[in-house]
Amino acid sequence: MEANLSGTGRLPAAFLTPGSSSFLDFLDSHAPQLLPGRRALPEGMTIEAPHGTTIVAAVFDGGVVLAGDRRATMGNVIAQRDIEKVFPADEYSAVGIAGTAGLAVEMVRLFQLELEHYEKIEGTVLSLEGKANRLTTMIRSNLAMAMQGLAVVPVFAGYDLDLGRGRIFTYDVTGGRSEERAGFAATGSGSVFARGSMKKLYRDGLNGDQAATLAVQALYDADDDDSATGGPDLARKIFPIVSLITEDGFRRLTEDEVAEIAVSITDQRREHPNGPQAPLL
């Protein structure tokens, strides 16, 4: 089997058998050892691995923003300062991941490939709902690992071309999927604080720039109260990853664009450490 991946030779029968348009299904039947979920740890064992933390998402007029901080921690140690946790899934959707970094990144790679594979085989793209469901399957297959402390908890956001608006889906470790109808969502260790922040700042009719600012504010608040979430690192010039998904597709804000937002928020927080205030009534 391996020989057919690396060298030449006739395509094995599995390659030429008509069947599923899913790359996952193909891997499952042809090379199951490559599926992340198939790797089980010995019973009762846990390992410590770097964890990614806070991801936030918010719907705005004409799309959705998905943003993540850059910190990965292992226990109380900062394992990585510039990790990326927000990835395009395809042209019109993106996935942000909190949880065990190694597994999460692998899951994203496989998810991207799953969508691309379907698109190439079928000649058409999956519906946003369909993409969200494929992700459910992948998280569910990771349940055994999640039970041993290696959980992956993504946020999936995309622009629904049929409905003409942005949508957000969140997941729990069992693969439970829920659409966030409030318009914003957060996952990861700092999500409690990020969600509180967005609850106060979010409103209908935001535009893309405002939504990006909202996301960075929420990440700032998560960093403020959660030690595992990293804020804008002005000294190292490491800023959150902010991506916008609209009718025009996925766009990751450039380093300069995010820096501008982050610096203005940081400046403002020097005056008001708790950030913008919402009216009492």
Place this chain on the structure above:
Amino acid sequence: MSTPFYVSPQQAMADRAEYARKGIARGRSVVVLTYADGILFVAENTSRALHKVSEIYDKIAFAAVGRYNEFENLRIGGVRYADLRGYSYDRADVTARGLANVYAQTLGTIFSSVGEKPYEVELIVAEVGRTDADDQIYRLTPDGSVVDEKNAVVVGGNADSIGNYLGQRHRAGLGLAEALKLAVDGLARDPNGGTPRALTPEQLEVAVLDRQRPQQRKFKRILGGQLARLLSGDESAAAEDDSDASADTE
């Protein structure tokens, strides 16, 4: 039990080749040629859904003529091969040469195995490079031969006459509209020297591997309005942005 007739290996292979060639010659041609920004694929195909030209991987595309179920099978096998290889190693490790080798082995084994009928297909596997010197085009015949092609190549019915026509007129650095016009003129020619047919955009399937595309995936179908404008010789349509992006990765 009666003794089977002896057939010499030469005769058996010649018969199989003849069988496959006849099947292929019935189909309409596909033209693949290089232009300034990459590789252009033009097929005569009235179907919107059954493609003769498809994306395989980032920089690799596939074109085929012959029996649909057979080349569709090979196409899906190729996508699975490329995706699995890219997943196991890296996206950069998926190459047209590797894919062509796998197809050659597959076709060759089928061709010479007694139990199977040879595939009636002819394939093209092309990869767009960083510069035009790096572009690769491979033609695969039903017996599993691989031919490394340059500039312009035609497979399917009338391949020879169209190939000659293109060979004389193709030059490096053609614009997209020019290259498309050349390909369509080639396809529309009557091999017996009569008046050329008129091919409308609805009868054509056109796609490019465009090295200028900012996306990782360089394959793009040229559809509807843009195709009509390019056919009418409007070179500016070539520079059109991927505003109708929903269709471009189809």
